[in-house]
Amino acid sequence: MVLSEAERALVRALWNKMGDNVGVYTTEALERTFASFPSTKTYFANFNLKPGSTQIKDHGKKVAVALTQAVNHLDDLPGALSVLSELHAYKLRVDPVNFQLLSHSLLVTLARHYPGDFSPTMHVSLDKFLSHVNSALVSKYR
Amino acid sequence: MVHLTAGEKSLVASTWSKVNVDAVGGEVLGRLLVVYPWTQRFFDSFGDLSSASAIMGNAKVQAHGKKVLKSFAEGLNHLDDLKGAFAQLSELHCDKLHVDPENFRLLGNVLMCVMARHLGADFTPEAQAVCQKVVAGVATALAHKYH
Numbered sequence A: 001m002v003l004s005e006a007e008r009a010l011v012r013a014l015w016n017k018m019g020d021n022v023g024v025y026t027t028e029a030l031e032r033t034f035a036s037f038p039s040t041k042t043y044f045a046n047f048n049l050k051p052g053s054t055q056i057k058d059h060g061k062k063v064a065v066a067l068t069q070a071v072n073h074l075d076d077l078p079g080a081l082s083v084l085s086e087l088h089a090y091k092l093r094v095d096p097v098n099f100q101l102l103s104h105s106l107l108v109t110l111a112r113h114y115p116g117d118f119s120p121t122m123h124v125s126l127d128k129f130l131s132h133v134n135s136a137l138v139s140k141y142r
Numbered sequence B: 001m002v003h004l005t006a007g008e009k010s011l012v013a014s015t016w017s018k019v020n021v022d023a024v025g026g027e028v029l030g031r032l033l034v035v036y037p038w039t040q041r042f043f044d045s046f047g048d049l050s051s052a053s054a055i056m057g058n059a060k061v062q063a064h065g066k067k068v069l070k071s072f073a074e075g076l077n078h079l080d081d082l083k084g085a086f087a088q089l090s091e092l093h094c095d096k097l098h099v100d101p102e103n104f105r106l107l108g109n110v111l112m113c114v115m116a117r118h119l120g121a122d123f124t125p126e127a128q129a130v131c132q133k134v135v136a137g138v139a140t141a142l143a144h145k146y147h
Helices: A005-036 A038-044 A054-071 A082-092 A097-113 A120-137 B006-016 B021-035 B037-042 B052-057 B059-085 B087-096 B102-122 B125-143
Strands: none
Touching: A005 A038, A005 A054, A005 A097, A005 A120, A005 B125, A038 A097, A054 A120, A082 A120, A097 A120, A097 B102, A120 B021, A120 B052, B006 B059, B006 B102, B006 B125, B021 B037, B021 B052, B021 B059, B021 B102, B037 B102, B052 B059, B059 B087, B059 B102, B059 B125, B087 B125, B102 B125
């Protein structure tokens, strides 16, 4: 389930287009995840989870930095995400199903903001990319 | 069975009213076949599914997608008894079509992306949340008669 060169090009192109706004969309994706899948809020019991919360924005920025890092290292996602893999495995221990829920909400967010770019081939490229990121994140779980 | 408040039912209705069911059904099924190619296993008789553009342009995909989405739309009139509303279709999908219910979940998620694409700002997090409840309810109802 490797990304083809064409799929990588599509993901990079969208990331370039988003520029400095990746954090805006990852924040919206988090808000959508909390709204649609309330069980995901259990990992943020100490956060203010109202839409617009600074804590969600800050967390959205962290997710944006990680995803941008991933886009810039599509040839070696496990390597690029190694530190995050360990963090999630040994400290955070977020159940893997939740990364799929966030990924889905990110796809919805990008479809909402970039309808013209969200072609079927962009849709599958993004879904594959996020699926690879999620695999890397849970790679050290057991 | 999906538990929606009156406010949520109203939000479902107003969100759904913005969807052009005839136009969007083909896109939803097409995207399912592109994004999750293994779902093509049910459509050997549909002809050319060899590329994204072939799939999206395929007349049988368009027609079947329209049929599926019309059926989903009809379900929205029975939110208090989705299991009853989809009982016969559930038996059909199990006994004749042999469709893994996981596919209903995948289709529901593709529908969410297509609604986001078409509705833009109207597909708020709140609108998505109620629609996710509905697609989850429909998927459960369609799986209910499986044995």
